[in-house]
Amino acid sequence: NAGVTQTPKFQVLKTGQSMTLQCAQDMNHEYMSWYRQDPGMGLRLIHYSVGAGITDQGEVPNGYNVSRSTTEDFPLRLLSAAPSQTSVYFCASSPGVTGTDTQYFGPGTRLTVL
Amino acid sequence: AQSVTQPDIHITVSEGASLELRCNYSYGATPYLFWYVQSPGQGLQLLLKYFSGDTLVQGIKGFEAEFKRSQSSFNLRKPSVHWSDAAEYFCAVGGQYKLVFGAGTILRVKS
Numbered sequence: 298n299a300g301v302t303q304t305p306k307f308q309v310l311k312t313g314q315s316m317t318l319q320c321a322q323d324m325n326h327e328y329m330s331w332y333r334q335d336p337g338m339g340l341r342l343i344h345y346s347v348g349a350g351i352t353d354q355g356e357v358p359n360g361y362n363v364s365r366s367t368t369e370d371f372p373l374r375l376l377s378a379a380p381s382q383t384s385v386y387f388c389a390s391s392p393g394v395t396g397t398d399t400q401y402f403g404p405g406t407r408l409t410v411l
Numbered sequence: 412a413q414s415v416t417q418p419d420i421h422i423t424v425s426e427g428a429s430l431e432l433r434c435n436y437s438y439g440a441t442p443y444l445f446w447y448v449q450s451p452g453q454g455l456q457l458l459l460k461y462f463s464g465d466t467l468v469q470g471i472k473g474f475e476a477e478f479k480r481s482q483s484s485f486n487l488r489k490p491s492v493h494w495s496d497a498a499e500y501f502c503a504v505g506g507q508y509k510l511v512f513g514a515g516t517i518l519r520v521k522s
Contacts, residue, residue: 301454330509337420339501339512347508355509387454396505397443397462402454
């Protein structure tokens with residue numbers, strides 16, 4: 298099992314550009330989520346999904362879109378990148394559909410917006 | 412609303428010394444509590460978790476944590492720290508559909 302994979306590992310964007318961060322898991326987990334990590338702020342939930350076709354907003358959803366067409370994939374789209382979106386992004390999955398199960402994290406994507 | 416406070420941003424301990432990382436939470440119901448560790452440049456790995464039952468929980472790598480409901484705390488401990496324990500540690504509380512993290516504590520180990 299590869300677990301949770303994320304691509305790319307690093308990305309530099311210019312303000313206003315759009316891009317998609319990819320996340321995939323091969324554990325057949327129903328729950329997937331996206332977090333951003335900023336110094337001194339821990340991880341903050343952006344969006345989550347409790348199954349294919351079902352997504353919802355987390356704590357900091359503005360500027361990001363998600364969709365879940367398959368159980369395996371949960372891409373995160375930045376619509377018009379801003380310097381405030383410079384961060385490290387983590388995708389996670391868990392077998393249960395609540396926040397009470399162990400979450401398995403990907404290695405992260407480090408995004409810089411100039 | 413759920414929240415987690417980790418009062419210490421940085422902690423430095425000598426190799427072989429004991430360690431305690433503090434975590435206080437706010438949650439209206441019975442909390443589901445977690446400790447995750449993040450090594451530099453890596454994702455997060457679960458150290459241990461508490462759902463119910465025995466308030467002293469054992470985890471991987473020799474870590475343990477004690478749940479104290481009266482103090483709303485879930486402190487992480489290790490009796491003897493190794494240089495490889497240098498990392499950032501996150502406490503988290505789980506609720507419906509989401510996990511809320513503390514700001515993290517960076518552990519430095521000096522030889």
